Amino acid sequence: MKLLQPNLWVDNLHEIPLQQLQTIGIRGLMIDIDNTLVAWDKSEPATEVRQWVADARALGFQVVLVSNNHSLRVDEMQAFFMVHGFSKAKKPTLGTLKKAIRLMGFQRQQVAMIGDQIFTDVLGGNRLGVYTILVTPIKSKEFWWTTLVRPLEARVLHRMKKFRNSG
Template identity: 40%
Template sequence: MRILLPKAYYANIYEIDYTTLYRNGYRGILFDIDNTLVPYDQLVPDAKLVAFFGKLKTMGFSISLLSNNSAKRVRRFNKDLKVLAYHRAQKPRRVTLEKAMKAMGTDKGSTIIVGDQLFTDVWAGNRLGIKTILVMPIQEKEQLITRIKRSTEKRILKAFHEKGIKNNLE
């Protein structure tokens, strides 16, 4: 079960301490899109997210979007963000994460992945050996397959909380 344990857990992407991450040598961020950055049915980022990505880039981070969704969805979403973006990433497979890290010029020790699902985002990052940050899903309305996985995720997270997950950014 350790393969599903995130290194840190936050309510949303805005609560993560990116300054500490940068100070600790992290330079690349892999973001999931659906229910991590926006609700899964929101087609484009809002102004707050566009500004936030601008701030992260100014800090010195390279950013990639990694989505299991379609090319059309990812391209449309990335139009205003203008970052590296990968569709049909096949998470939890590692191959697209490795491709993104190579394109960003980062490695396992300088990259984090931020997502809302244990069985895709966290599992993929842990399999690759990069820091994993889990955020709460933005909304409960989701695709059927994700709803099925969520009940198992909730039981796993409850067990982790009982053991004391800490937000460890070191």
């Protein structure tokens, strides 16, 4: 259960306390694309999401997109956000996440993984030893595989909420 527990759980990107992340030494952000930055079925990110990424970069964060999606999708998002990205990451495996950290030139403890899925983003980030941030998915429409995993994820989240509320 510990590997599925994010360090921070927020409803949307705007609730992520970027200044607090800086104070704990986070300098790099690996960010998932689909339903974290952009709705799964949309081709463009919302203006406020583009601004959030720009604000993070202005604060000095290095941002790298890490997606399990195909290269065309990642290429489109790299153009919108003007950051580097990795496609077909196979999260929660660690290979691409390690490449993203090497690209940024940071140690693991200086990097956060931000995403909307426990079994890919949080699990991969925790296995790697980075700070993990779970964001509530932007939209309920998703890739077919994700729809199969979401019921199990909902059970895990329910248990986390009960544990969080009892402490």
